[in-house]
Amino acid sequence: MLDPTFPIESVRSSYPALADGFAYLDGAAGTQTPRPVIDAVSAAYRAGIGNVGGAFPASDRSGAIVAACRAAVADLVGGHPDGVVLGPNMTTLTYRLARAIAGPGDEVVLSRLDHDANVRPWTQTGATVRWAEVDPVTGELPVEQYADLIGERTRLVAVTAASNILGTRPDVAAIAELAHRAGALMYVDGVHATPHGPVDMRALGADFYATSAYKWSGPHIGAVVADPALLETLRPDKLASSPDTVPERFETGTAAFADLAGVTAAVDHLAAMVPGTGTRRERLLASMSAAEEHELALFAVLIEGLETMPHVTVYGKPARRTATAYFNVAGHTPRQVAEHLAGLGVNVWNGHNYAWELTGALGIRDSGGAVRAGLVHYNDRSDVDRLLDGVARLG
């Protein structure tokens, strides 16, 4: 049953790009941008912005933009504004944090479910790596294996809150419990998970929670959220002249101030998708729950449609997942399928999608990976029908 309470038409009408007639099923690679975000970015430039710390109003405006952005991201993930580290994207921030957290002599536990951005920054610290494996048939990341992988030398466990290709939502809280019992830190990649439902980083047991605004209707900005007291204990490489306060200590160079104004507008947009009252955090939880219900109801149609086509192979069948499908079509490369669908006005992604270890474990990395079609809050039934019709034509 589709969720009739989700106001899909009003949500869609906020996104000017959707008027081009394409079915945007490529949200996992980056969402479209609603009008309030576009307006907030241009309003920041129109009003005049200066670098932070100056003695004039335009500089104060930038300071206010940064503070508002930290508060908004904290509301979105259930963190503390003073623990919100902002940067260009999750990959850059994770490299930065990894160098400050781990090194030779440490052990880190990584998973083959993860996007490479939560893998390579840790392997390249020189720490000893222990691997959590994925069941290649179900796409699940079994929790039990972590009891053997985590030990007294474990400095950190890095795991995703959702796979960017299979949609698998592993039991992060259970993994965190094992990590914390051993005194290890938990670095959770929330880049794919954040747009698909309510987030509570504390309930997940995340010491660090990484997210990227361009996956949830915002500009190309990344954030890592942590307890400010934990950030105080870390010493990243930094300029002698830049602030040593937290979270600024982790931020290099001059921020993209106008884009940060767009991030705040994106959080406000997500909070307002369904009518509600209460704090922004409360409205976000309600709105993102409604969006998740909407996505999963549509996804049931999408995945059943794909699974019943004899010429289609769908990868993974995880019990808890985001609305993300990864599949191949017999007789066609993933690129050919994506080009065929593009010709029908349907945008999907093809390739390994940087899920390097996972596509290796699935045995499809060297053959071009597969096709990814994902739903976000602004997708509707016609998007799903057009995808299924387009794939059916290849049978």
Ligand SMILES: Cc1ncc(COP(=O)(O)O)c(C=O)c1O
């Ligand atoms: C699950 C996941 N983690 C990390 C990343 C990297 O994020 P960014 O592009 O912000 O570096 C992505 C990007 O696609 C992703 O899907």
